[in-house]
Amino acid sequence: MSIASYSYPRKILFGSGASLNLSGELPSGAKVLVVAGTTVAKSPSGRKVLETIAPATCTVYTGVPPEPPLETVDELLAIGRKYMVNTVVAVGGGSVIDAAKAAAALIPVEGRTADYFFGRLHLQRKGLFFAALPTTAGTGAEITNNAVLTDRESRIKQSLRHPSMVADAAVVDPDLTLSCPRELTAFSGLDAFVQAFESFTSPRASALTRALAAEAVRKIFHSLEEAWKEPENIRARTEMAEASMLSGMAFSQTGLGAVHGLAHPVGSLLGVPHGLACAILMRPVLEFNLPVCSEQYADLADRTFIGSDARSFLRAAGDLAEKLEVPENLRSFALHRSDFEFIIKNCRSASMKQNPREMTDRDVEAILEKML
Ligand SMILES: [Fe+2]
Structure with missing residues (x-):
């Protein structure tokens, strides 16, 4: 019999209102880059989440396009490195979570997103603390260890994947899906x-x-x-x-x-x-x-x-x-x-x-x- 091995986020919170407990899940001394979906950032429940982590937030990025391109992750890398963040929080749909997940992995290492996407460089270690809060009920990106990205030039869409890319905290709050x-x-x-x-x-x-x-x-x-x-x-x-x-x-x-x-x-x-x-x-x-x-x-x-x-x-x-x-x-x-x-x-x-x-x-x- 083969041995089964399962790997999940270190912490999963589920339930109405779970997102309001997000700050308790962040590491002490967190300096956060928030990547948020445009719709949820304006919704009442989304705004509440952003308020709860405002004291630890360095900057909020909105505007990740669907099927996130490598350039968007590069932008997040530049922002994260400039502010010297140690934590990335994604509040959004699959595209937002995937772009943020890739950024959390790549901010502390050298090179650009394309280097890892095309296999010229390889991830060796765990990236920044990463928390994912889905606002759609569908992709499961808050649980997985990969980020699906697209190279616009070649039109190749594939995963950047590493066991360490699994979120440290997945916070699944149905209230956040009300604006979907x-x-x-x-x-x-x-x-x-x-x-x-x-x-x-x-x-x-x-x-x-x-x-x-x-x-x-x-x-x-x-x-x-x-x-x-x-x-x-x-x-x-x-x-x-x-x-x-x-x-x-x-x-x-x-x-x-x-x-x-x-x-x-x-x-x-x-x-x-x-x-x-x-x-x-x-x-x-x-x-x-x-x-x-x-x-x-x-x-x-x-x-x-x-x-x-x-x-x-x-x-x-x-x-x-x-x-x-x-x-x-x-x-x-x-x-x-x-x-x-x-x-x-x-x-x-x-x-x-x-x-x-x-x-x-x-x-x-x-x-x-x-x-x-
Ligand atoms: Fe899918």
């Missing part, structure tokens, strides 16, 4: 959904990660539509925040699958936001994996009380995407056959390599044909 816009609620929620089922069917899944992933899927089936329809519904927001955290706790240990393998080049080439790319690609990949995953899909259907066979899981996933108005293809993002080569070449990430069914270049092409 409707569309983002849907797409980030579906991202959490995909992450959970890709973790469940991963060859590296264990009893622990399957329990976490199945509970995430169950909560999403029962709460995402409600959170999307009623943004102020704190019960649904709490369920989704917990589902996203559980999904992160599952996939951060097992890795993902072909939806994520394909979503990265599709997202960077066509400018499709990550959650939406995953939501669109989910249905054809579920169908593709069905011949080798029917037992796991049936198990997931059973554990989440939506049926007893694999088809019922696929049907429920498809219904959820439809209710949330996810497009069936990439037509509105102007996918062309001439894009296939780039996507095929750049989809061979760790996620794709561990998809439960091997996906050849021809298989990828067949899936993309359906997306035209």
Whole structure:
């Protein structure tokens, strides 16, 4: 039997109001660079969080773009080094957390972001103290040890990863998700959904990660539509925040699958936001994996009380995407056959390599044909 090893943030706080305890989690003598999402920085709950750590804050950075480019992290490095900060706090969605996580790792070392992104330099040790407070229920970035970044020039989107990049404190407060816009609620929620089922069917899944992933899927089936329809519904927001955290706790240990393998080049080439790319690609990949995953899909259907066979899981996933108005293809993002080569070449990430069914270049092409 192989030995399972699990790695999580040193401290995870979960619950309504948890973000107001943030200052108690920071190291003494903290000099903080805050990286905040623009929407949350203006929201009442976001402002309260920033106020609680104001005495330790050197500077607040807002304006991380979606799919954060290397230049944004370079800007954060320059600011962090100028103010000689020893702590980075991220309050935002996946992009904000990823950019801040990379900055926390790279501020104390030499070089620029591209040096590490392209493997010219390697991280050797733990960076600055890092706390992550998600404001969307979806990416799980507050739990993972990687930051997904994009090189604008080559359009390559990939992870900067190191075991020491796991947050020192993950503070998951559903109150912070109340200001999350409707569309983002849907797409980030579906991202959490995909992450959970890709973790469940991963060859590296264990009893622990399957329990976490199945509970995430169950909560999403029962709460995402409600959170999307009623943004102020704190019960649904709490369920989704917990589902996203559980999904992160599952996939951060097992890795993902072909939806994520394909979503990265599709997202960077066509400018499709990550959650939406995953939501669109989910249905054809579920169908593709069905011949080798029917037992796991049936198990997931059973554990989440939506049926007893694999088809019922696929049907429920498809219904959820439809209710949330996810497009069936990439037509509105102007996918062309001439894009296939780039996507095929750049989809061979760790996620794709561990998809439960091997996906050849021809298989990828067949899936993309359906997306035209
Ligand atoms: Fe994702």
